[in-house]
Amino acid sequence: MIKLRSFHGGVHPPTHKKESTQSPIMAAPLPAQLIIPFRQHAGEAAKPVVQVGERVLKGQLIGEPVGPISSSVHAPTSGTITAIELQQIAHPSALPDLCATLVSDGLEEWGVRQTLSYRQLSSDELQKHLRRCGIVGLGGAVFPSDMKLRHPTVVNTLVINGAECEPYITCDDMLMRERAEGIVRGIEILRHALGTDAVLIGIEDNKPQAITAMQRAVDESSHPFKVVAVPTLYPGGSAKHLIKVLTGVEVPSGKLPTDVGVQCYNVATAYAAHRAVEHGEPLVSRIVTVTGNVEQPRNYEALIGTPFSELVELSVAKADTNRYIMGGPMMGVELPAVNVPLVKASNCVIAASDVLFPPPPPAMPCIRCTRCAQACPVELQPQELYWFAKSHNFGKAQEYDLFDCIECGACAYVCPSSIPLVQYYRYAKSEIRARDHEKRAADLARERHEFRQFRIEREKQEKAERLAQKERAAAEAKAKAAATATVIATPVDPSADTDDTQQMRIDAALARAKEQAATTPPKNTETLSPAQRAEIEAIEERRAHIHELAADAGADDEPPKHSQGN
Amino acid sequence: MITALWIMIALAALLGMILGYASIRFRVEGNPLAEKIDAVLPQTQCGQCGYPGCKPYADAIAKGEADINLCPPGGEEGIHKLAELLGVEFKPFGEDAQPKPKAVAFIDEQICIGCTLCIQACPVDAIAGAAKQMHTIITSECTGCELCVPPCPVDCISMLPIEEKLTNWKWRYPVFELRQTS
Ligand code: SF4
Ligand code: SF4
Ligand code: SF4
Ligand code: SF4
Numbered sequence: 152m153i154k155l156r157s158f159h160g161g162v163h164p165p166t167h168k169k170e171s172t173q174s175p176i177m178a179a180p181l182p183a184q185l186i187i188p189f190r191q192h193a194g195e196a197a198k199p200v201v202q203v204g205e206r207v208l209k210g211q212l213i214g215e216p217v218g219p220i221s222s223s224v225h226a227p228t229s230g231t232i233t234a235i236e237l238q239q240i241a242h243p244s245a246l247p248d249l250c251a252t253l254v255s256d257g258l259e260e261w262g263v264r265q266t267l268s269y270r271q272l273s274s275d276e277l278q279k280h281l282r283r284c285g286i287v288g289l290g291g292a293v294f295p296s297d298m299k300l301r302h303p304t305v306v307n308t309l310v311i312n313g314a315e316c317e318p319y320i321t322c323d324d325m326l327m328r329e330r331a332e333g334i335v336r337g338i339e340i341l342r343h344a345l346g347t348d349a350v351l352i353g354i355e356d357n358k359p360q361a362i363t364a365m366q367r368a369v370d371e372s373s374h375p376f377k378v379v380a381v382p383t384l385y386p387g388g389s390a391k392h393l394i395k396v397l398t399g400v401e402v403p404s405g406k407l408p409t410d411v412g413v414q415c416y417n418v419a420t421a422y423a424a425h426r427a428v429e430h431g432e433p434l435v436s437r438i439v440t441v442t443g444n445v446e447q448p449r450n451y452e453a454l455i456g457t458p459f460s461e462l463v464e465l466s467v468a469k470a471d472t473n474r475y476i477m478g479g480p481m482m483g484v485e486l487p488a489v490n491v492p493l494v495k496a497s498n499c500v501i502a503a504s505d506v507l508f509p510p511p512p513p514a515m516p517c518i519r520c521t522r523c524a525q526a527c528p529v530e531l532q533p534q535e536l537y538w539f540a541k542s543h544n545f546g547k548a549q550e551y552d553l554f555d556c557i558e559c560g561a562c563a564y565v566c567p568s569s570i571p572l573v574q575y576y577r578y579a580k581s582e583i584r585a586r587d588h589e590k591r592a593a594d595l596a597r598e599r600h601e602f603r604q605f606r607i608e609r610e611k612q613e614k615a616e617r618l619a620q621k622e623r624a625a626a627e628a629k630a631k632a633a634a635t636a637t638v639i640a641t642p643v644d645p646s647a648d649t650d651d652t653q654q655m656r657i658d659a660a661l662a663r664a665k666e667q668a669a670t671t672p673p674k675n676t677e678t679l680s681p682a683q684r685a686e687i688e689a690i691e692e693r694r695a696h697i698h699e700l701a702a703d704a705g706a707d708d709e710p711p712k713h714s715q716g717n
Numbered sequence: 718m719i720t721a722l723w724i725m726i727a728l729a730a731l732l733g734m735i736l737g738y739a740s741i742r743f744r745v746e747g748n749p750l751a752e753k754i755d756a757v758l759p760q761t762q763c764g765q766c767g768y769p770g771c772k773p774y775a776d777a778i779a780k781g782e783a784d785i786n787l788c789p790p791g792g793e794e795g796i797h798k799l800a801e802l803l804g805v806e807f808k809p810f811g812e813d814a815q816p817k818p819k820a821v822a823f824i825d826e827q828i829c830i831g832c833t834l835c836i837q838a839c840p841v842d843a844i845a846g847a848a849k850q851m852h853t854i855i856t857s858e859c860t861g862c863e864l865c866v867p868p869c870p871v872d873c874i875s876m877l878p879i880e881e882k883l884t885n886w887k888w889r890y891p892v893f894e895l896r897q898t899s
Contacts, residue, residue, distance in 0.1 A: 585885070592760075595858070599842055
C-alpha cells in the first residue's frame, strides 16, 4: 500500500458527475460538415498541407507541425476540403483562427494506417510517431505529448492522471470504465518510451467503477502498475498536485515534473497513444461530456471538428439555456457561439442557465479574511495578488509568484466578497506577457538603431578614407605628370556627394590648380626676348612681395586663379 | 578626549581616501540615469519628442532639459514609468502629442519604384530592398515610427494598425459593479 500525502488548501465544490455517467459513451453521428482549426495544441499552429477542393481520407494529414513545440492535424473523416479560412473557434476572445472546412462524404474511408510494435522502437522513433499522429495532452493543456517524452533528466516514476477533479466533467471516468484495457496498453507504451519502472495511476475515490475497471485491466495485463485511489479534493487533478499526493515529491516553482524525476500523462492521452501506435490511428476523435442544463447528459465519442451545436442537439438543451461553457465550471471558458467546433482540448461542454449557475452577486471590497489563502493549493496570497493586479502593480504581482497560480478558481470559490479573482490574475498574466514581448521588441529596436548609427558612421569614415587615398594617388600621378609637363584631368568620384566630401573635392581641386600654376609655365612665355623676361621677373618679384605682405596681414593667401598673363 | 578626536579624524581621512579611490576605480561609464531612462523609452526612434531618437531624448531628460510627457509611442504608461523613475509628478500629454494605436508600415509593392529613400529614413533598418528593386517592410522589426512615410515620392507606404489576433490577445481588466453598501 502506498502512503498518500496531501497538499495545502483545496475545496469541495458539488461534483455533479452522476448526471452524465448514467449512460455509456455514445458515438456521435457523422456531421455533414466539420471545421478543423490548425491551432489545437500548445505551441506553433500547424501549417496547412492540403488544397481547397482536395479529397482527403480519414486520418490524412492536413496540417503539419511547425517548429519544435507543435503537432499535426488530421482529417477526422473522408470528404472534400471546401475552404481554408479564418473561422470562429472555441476561444474566450471570440477571435477567428485558421480552420479547414471538411464536407464529409459519409464513407468514413480510412487512409493508410501504420501500426507499430512499440517494443522494437526507441523513444526517438515513438516520439516521431506521436508527433505525426498529432497526440497532445487531452487533460486540457494540449501540450504535444512527444515533447514530454524528451527530457534531459532521469525519470523514474510515471504518474497517470485519472483524477478528473473538476465538477461536471466525466469523460475520463467513462473512458476508464469502458476502455481500461486500451488505456493500460497506452500506459505501457509511454512507460517504455520514458524508460521508467514505477507507474502510479491516480484516480479520485469518487469514481469506484473506474478504479475497479482499471484495476482489473492492470491485473489482466500483468504489468506492475499501481492503481491508487486518491481523496476527492479540488484541484487534485492538477499534475503537480497529483504528483505531490502520489509520490510526496513537490515540483518546485518554475520547474517541470521531469526535473524531479516524474512525468505525468492523462488517461485519455495514454489511450490516444495506444490507438496511434497499435492501430495507426491519428488523433481524430475524443470523448466529450455534454451536461448541465440538458435533458440527456452523457458522454459522446465525437470527431474533432464537430460543431458543439450538434452535440448539444443530441442531448437536447433545455429552453432556458443561455450560454455554453467549454471545460468545467471552475476553470472553463464561455463559448463565443455554440456552433464553434470541438477541438482536442474540449473535454466537456456545459449548457448553462441562470437557474443552474446564478449570476454571481455583485463583488464587494476585499475584507482581507484570507479564506482565499487558506484555499489556495499553491500556497499563494490571493488577496495580495488581487490587490496588485487590480492596481496594475505587475512587478509586485510577479514577486508574489503570480505565474505559479494555476487559475484553479479555489480562491474565488471561497471568497465571501465574490470577487472574480481569477479574472484579475488572467488579466495580469496576459499584461505581463505582452509587456515582456514589448520589452524584447524595444531592446531589439535599440540594438538595430545603434547598429545603424554605427554603420552610417563607419560608411562615412570609409568614404573619407577612400577619397583621401584617391587624392594621394592623384597627387602622385600629378607629380609624374608635372615631370612630363602633361596635364591630366583627375577623375571625379561620382559617388562622393555629401557636403564634406564636396568640400574636400573643392580643396583638392584648389591644391591641384596651385600646383599646376607653380609647375607649368604658360605657353605664351616660351619664346620671349630677354627684355620681356626681365620684365616678367620684376613683376613676379613684386607679386611675391605683395603675397608676403598679404600673408603677413592674415588676408587671403590664395594664389591667383587665372593664368599669369602678359 | 583628544585621543578619541584623533581616532575620529584618522577614520574620516581613511574612509575619505577609500571613497575617493572607489569613485575613480569603479567609475561608471556614460550617464547611468540617461541609460535607465532610455531603457524605459519605447525605442520607436520616431523623433516625435523633438529629439533625433530615444537616446537623445533620454539624455535631455537626464539633464533636466526636457519634460517627461513628450513621447507619444510610450503612452500614458510611459509617462508613469518615467515619473516613477525620476520621482516626479505624472504629467498628461499635451494637445499636440497624443498617442496613436500601434501600427506597422506597409509598402504597396505594385507602386514602389525602388528609390531607396525609405530605406535611408528607417531608423532600425526594417526595410529590405535595393535600388530600382521593389521594397518590403520586415514587419517584425518595424517600430511604427512613420519616418518612412513622408520621403516616399509615390506615396506607396501606409501605416496599418496592428490587429488583435489570437497570438496577441489579452484578457481584459475585469469589469463588474461594486455593491452599494450605504
Ligand atoms: S477571500 Fe476574498 S475577501 Fe477574503 S481575503 Fe481573499 S479576496 Fe479578500
Ligand atoms: S486561482 Fe491561483 S491564487 Fe486562486 S487558489 Fe487557484 S492557484 Fe491559488
Ligand atoms: S517620441 Fe519617439 S524618438 Fe522620442 S522617445 Fe518616444 S519613441 Fe523615442
Ligand atoms: S519601416 Fe517605416 S515605420 Fe517601420 S520602423 Fe522603418 S521607418 Fe519606421
